[in-house]
Amino acid sequence: MLAERQTVGGYAKIAAVISADLSVVGQCRAGDVLRFQAVSLAEAHRLWRGFVQELEDLRSRLERSAKAAYRVVVEGNVYQIEVERQD
Numbered sequence: 001m002l003a004e005r006q007t008v009g010g011y012a013k014i015a016a017v018i019s020a021d022l023s024v025v026g027q028c029r030a031g032d033v034l035r036f037q038a039v040s041l042a043e044a045h046r047l048w049r050g051f052v053q054e055l056e057d058l059r060s061r062l063e064r065s066a067k068a069a070y071r072v073v074v075e076g077n078v079y080q081i082e083v084e085r086q087d
Contacts, residue, residue: 020047 015036017025028034039047062068062083070081 018044018047020044020051023051 018039025034067082067084070083072079072081
């Protein structure tokens with residue numbers, strides 16, 4: 001940044017994670033490789049709206065079913081989970 005740098009210190013910001021990808025990045029482990037890709041603000045907004053729509057779809061599917069079964073894998077172990085809705 002040389003002589004034209006900011007006076008408050010810190011580092012230059014070379015990349016940012018868009019909101020739609022925060023949940024994916026949050027699941028990464030130490031040592032995982034991340035690749036950044038430039039996106040426009042309009043594209044970031046479109047991806048965010050798609051992410052929110054997926055969450056809404058999931059919510060409506062869960063609300064429609066009184067009982068739901070899920071297959072969950074945690075560290076290679078497979079668990080069958082049933083969720084029963086109580087009103």
